[in-house]
Amino acid sequence: MITPFMYKCYYTKLIMKKAIVIYPVLENLDKNLIENKLIETCNLAEAIYLDVIHKEYFKLNKPDPRALMRKGKVNYFLELFNDFNFKGNDSILIFAIDISPIQQRNLEKIYKIKILDKTSLILEIFGERAFSKIGRIQVELAHLSWQKSRLVRSWTHLERQRGGFGFLGGPGESQIELDKRMINKRIKQLKFLILKAKKTREIQYNNRQKKRVPVVSLLGYTNAGKSTLFNSLTKLKVSAKNKLFETLDTKISYFYLPLTKKAYINDTVGFISDLPTLLVEAFKSTLDEVTKADLLIHVRDISISNHEEQKTDVLNVLKQLNIIPNTIEGPPMIEVINKVDVSNAESKNFFKNKKNTFLISAKTGEGIESLKKGIDKILHSFSV
Ligand SMILES: Nc1nc2c(ncn2[C@@H]2O[C@H](COP(=O)(O)OP(=O)(O)OP(=O)(O)O)[C@@H](O)[C@H]2O)c(=O)[nH]1
Ligand SMILES: [Mg+2]
Structure with missing residues (x-):
């Protein structure tokens, strides 16, 4: 309706x-x-x-x-x-x-x-x-x-x-006629529709699980370069612009790795500081699926000065979703340090040789091959 x-x-x-x-x-x-x-x-x-x-x-x-x-x-x-x-x-x-x-x-x-x-x-x-x-x-x-x-x-x-x-x-x-009762009624309808869509996607997810194809999900602050990396790995062309919240709808595709063979990959909505709780709530079912992946990839833009604050913001949103990565209950997560082509040497050096951290430029392709090798190694280790 x-x-x-x-x-x-x-x-x-x-x-x-x-x-x-x-x-x-x-x-x-x-x-x-x-x-x-x-x-x-x-x-x-x-x-x-x-x-x-x-x-x-x-x-x-x-x-x-x-x-x-x-x-x-x-x-x-x-x-x-x-x-x-x-x-x-x-x-x-x-x-x-x-x-x-x-x-x-x-x-x-x-x-x-x-x-x-x-x-x-x-x-x-x-x-x-x-x-x-x-x-x-x-x-x-x-x-x-x-x-x-x-x-x-x-x-x-x-x-x-x-x-x-x-x-x-x-x-x-600017006129709106819905009163509180009508809003409540509509909220109920919407929640039902979300639940229905969630069930459909769960079936699709389970089918993928049955085929034992691992899933990786890209996460990160808005504008960090998630869609650019998604395109680079999948050879697709989803929209990647210098605009906040360019991606809202989760996209799923796949790419191939030498050991793991096929892997699914999700690209999703970016986070922001003080992301309104009601948006996190509304997007919870989509984000829940995304974060259920075998491996989370936190894409970070280190060309900007406040990248550490952005990291905290991302981890805070994950916390709102009850996800604490790299813990016994939480999913494994690696960090992808993006935009090295426009970052200063000091920032790059800071991240060099850090465990489970990959320096890349999703735009120029620098570091993508070693990132793929890293993902492959981690995913393969889960299957043996
Ligand atoms: N210089 C440089 N620019 C990049 C790189 N990766 C992405 N960008 C640019 O950063 C902007 C944002 O990239 P997206 O891939 O749309 O970022 P996103 O994380 O998907 O953003 P949202 O969908 O808004 O959350 C675009 O203008 C990209 O061209 C990179 O490695 N180097
Ligand atoms: Mg995007």
Whole structure:
């Protein structure tokens, strides 16, 4: 059944809109990390074709429950928006953190512009990118769970759709009639559909297991190079662009190794810091399958300065899925240190000769052969 809501989700035409990204820093963070987080939010905005015309961060010691910022700061931004002629339907204000529905509503009233916070921005991207049936179902589930949580805390009857897909579509598309009861009903339907799809995939998975073909899964931060490596190993051409969350739908293919012979390989959605829990929940069944593989390959982009933080973020998402790799209960995982063609010698040296770590460039092909040998050796050791 296609609901009016789904139409709004998936058939919204996006037009180029201006965005200003602001990052109220609540924690005590290192300047580099703050700047990286701010840039990452800008990249997220650009991933849905927003034109970021200004970005800034500021320290916020005590967030105001009503308007997030104190009066002075609110007025400062009012002036700044005026200077940028930032107003009307083609302007979107983005917060690099999550804000409460009340803060959002009050700030929207003051600035008279639409606001997206971090979760709604990520939901917007996911809504734009999910193409497969199961992908769409999972994204709709995440979005409805988010709507529901906002309903509880903010108002008792949905008056307007806030954030998520369809939000950028223009004023006519912002009305939403689903109340909490209907949301719950739809959530139930979606969960049922996810379960059904999961069962089908389990049968396919078991068939592969019967044939004793091992499965490896690529995991990692968004933009790390998973799809590029997937293409390099399988000689396929799945989309690999310099865009956050380019892959949403899990792809499976196979490649050949000298000892193991055939191996299946999964490419899946990338992770990000503070990946909204409701998205992890919604994608849980897909991710569960991916992480059930015989071997996990953690693809890391070491050309960027905060690659260690990204590693922590990835391990944290895995923890949310109850996966602690390389433990007795957890799956084996190797690290693939990618983008060595554009990384500095110091970073490369740090990873050289580390156990179960492979330095590669998925783009140029450097190190791919020794990675294949390494995967082959590990998979073969499981079968003997
Ligand atoms: N220089 C260089 N660029 C690379 C390398 N591997 C991937 N890239 C580039 O990095 C960008 C992201 O690559 P993807 O393969 O789409 O990354 P991903 O991990 O699949 O990203 P998501 O699907 O968004 O999670 C693309 O522009 C690739 O061309 C590499 O080894 N060297
Ligand atoms: Mg990808």
